Amino acid sequence: MIDLNNAVLLPIDMQMGFDDPGNPPRWNPDVDANGLALLAAWRAARRPIIHVRHDSVQPGSTFRVGQPGNRHRPGFVPQGDEPLVTKSVNSAFIGTDLDLRLRRLGAKHVVVFGLVTDMCVSTTIRMGANMGWDMILVPDACDCFALPDGRGGTIPAEQIHAAHVATLAHEFCRVMGVAELTDWRKAA
Template sequence: MQLDDTAVLISIDVQQGFDLRPSGPRNNPDMEAHALALLAAWRAARRSVVVVRHDSIQPGSPLTPGTPGNALKRGFEPQPGEPLITKHVNSAFIGTDLETRLRAAGVRQVVLFGIATDMCVSTTARMAANLGFDLVVVGDACHTWSQHTPDGALLDGETIHRVHLTTLNSEFGRVVRTAQVIQALSPSAQAGAGHTAP
């Protein structure tokens, strides 16, 4: 794969409260390891990162501001100069200045990862594509959980994860693996990197 020289990496809702989620088992236990490797390589290439955090307004949510669950997981906090976008709904573009920041910085491509594949990652990804951004989703740096279907059957998290990545790849952008992005960040592939964060 090739990365645009304006590409911005967006980390979505990698928060401690999701470890407290009263739901079925999650898929992709290696998600955090992949995401940390991705962040390290991206920052080493001096490319821009935006961190998104969900500040829930739902009563009793483990992501409520001021509670331990609202905090970002260790290693996923924004570094100096990296903006923190806080949101209250699934899409990081609703009720925030994310789009304004990206437009002002001349960003053409967004690279997304985070939690959960089928919820805030998918919603943000679809909106990004509809807004005209070139969309890349790092599939192995996302995860979700098993859930019950409307008729009461249990659908495993890996199936939900794969279905959402499949539709994103079919219609909205490209789904890639962490290793592909890191390879694209190699010194021979990163001419033009080093622009400032949006």
Template sequence: MSDLASAALASAAMIPIDVQRGFDFPPWGARNNPAMEANGRRLLAAWRETGRPLIHVRHDSVLPDSTLHPSHPGNDFREGFEPLPDEPLVTKSVNAAFIGTDLDLRLRRLGVDTVVLFGISTDMCVSTTARVAANLGYRVLVVGDACFCFDLVDAEGRRIDADTVSRAHLATLHAEFAEVVDTQALLSRLRAD
């Protein structure tokens, strides 16, 4: 982990994004990174021990047929990712967790200047949230091995496997918007503080 990321953790907040059951239902399809859940649970446990701010994000789709609609069982958090009673929850209906929510206001009131993001999916809500966070002036860390995404079909009908989608999006984030780190590096840094 770089010096910038290490120095930034003193005023950082962790934001798990859309770690919901709905992504296990059709039509989402084949995903990558089967270690996402284990890595995410390790991050949450370690972060909670530090007492730093933690704000959960849940996608509440406005589309009635969506697996993330509040009436669907898929709207629930995955096991081990439920907010604790004293942990705030921000709900959104678009990709970026900052759009149509009070997330920015909450972070500013907490004195946060760095956000640590992970969740589902790498290329959609995690990436979009990271980009907006960077544009708002936050330092952004994306824990790449605590995210996953799905196979996609391009405009010409060709399938792009989820690993390729993930690598491309993490590379784009790393080039311009965020520092991409792995779970172990972040845990090591937390233990060193």
């Protein structure tokens, strides 16, 4: 059973760098709208949100602090006293105080969405589950890129996303859609 009154929303890496024109194609044109709907529902219900931002330490990375790609996407900047956890690796739990923050909030569930499904979202969910958190993935508020298949071809982004959602749901998390979460929040 999921008690969403004790769920913390965790937007991961909703940053401008994912829009760089040199990136491969993505599949979800609704990722921003869906993520903003989740934020609006959590804010309206006055439930906790902990934002995660990737601050790269790699020279030349668009995700380095001060670079345009490090900025939050429009509408995803933390508001009021919403905390921001910054990381320099894939997992939002490594080198941060995320676990402590969740414990202090008395969280039972961690609702995750963001960029990109197969990298930071997946790694955070896997690690959170291994640490004992009840992780909930919102796949329609995630996105990822098409990637080379290692044999000269390309795996479409939507297939990469689907495979990662299936793997995560099989062992590491529950899966809930934006509509299910926002309808519940409206009724709360």
